[in-house]
Amino acid sequence: MLERERMTPQIGHEEALFLSLQNRRITVRAVENLVKKYAKLAVPLKNISPHKLRSTFGTTLYRETGDIYLVADVLGHKDVNTTRKHYAAASQDNRRKAAQVVKLRED
Structure with a gap:
């Protein structure tokens, strides 16, 4: 220092x-x-690049918080739709996991 x-x-x-x-x-x-x-x-x-590190950070932040506006702000995206487009897959993964956890009632 x-x-x-x-x-x-x-x-x-x-x-x-x-x-x-x-x-x-x-x-x-x-x-x-x-x-x-x-x-x-x-x-x-593994082929790791600064872009992959940034992407992994954004995905992890979104999965942990579920706050797309926070992710957009931290990554410096001016338009939240840009963020939403890139992290929609993470949201779909969460929906699939939730569907697997929820068991339908058997009659």
Whole structure:
């Protein structure tokens, strides 16, 4: 943490979450490559990308809360219908699970 505080970002890069060795914001491609590299070391048989991590997070958040508006807000979707379209499958899975749990009365 102290090392991070000693770094002085170049002008225009002050809000960057990740800085390069040149104290500049690292590119989106660099983040993708780093995630893929370290994910492959952790789980060699899976192709993990930042997009898959984001998608998994969104799906998990929706399954845990059932709040599509919260998911849309956290993921930064301007239109909740975008979120609804991507996470409709999770909702259908929940309906199937509920149908399996509920037993119809036998006469």
